Amino acid sequence: MSKIPDEFYNLIYLMEESGEVTQACSKIMRFGPDAMRKNTQTTNRELLEEELGDVLCLVDRLIDAGMISSKNVEKARKAKAKKLALWENSAKK
Numbered sequence: 001m002s003k004i005p006d007e008f009y010n011l012i013y014l015m016e017e018s019g020e021v022t023q024a025c026s027k028i029m030r031f032g033p034d035a036m037r038k039n040t041q042t043t044n045r046e047l048l049e050e051e052l053g054d055v056l057c058l059v060d061r062l063i064d065a066g067m068i069s070s071k072n073v074e075k076a077r078k079a080k081a082k083k084l085a086l087w088e089n090s091a092k093k
């Protein structure tokens with residue numbers, strides 16, 4: 001079995017955390033944001049917040065490791081906000 005290069009570990013963690021964000025979104029849509037999670041003291045909203053924090057941590061790590069550029073991430077964030085605003089405005093017409 002081949003060894004995974006060290007620089008890929010953050011990408012693997014990001015994939016896993018992104019899946020957990022997907023699952024948290026699904027729980028909110030199925031049961032609501034304020035529903036308590038089974039066998040925990042937390043809500044589905046808190047789960048989503050935790051998983052988004054995990055993803056942001058991995059984004060920071062990829063930037064710190066030089067895998068991605070914070071400037072390009074910020075550029076993409078602004079472009080996406082603009083695109084969503086345009087889409088939402090055209091959907092209202």
Ligand SMILES: [Mg+2]
Binds near residue numbers: 017020050051054
């Ligand atoms: Mg997580």
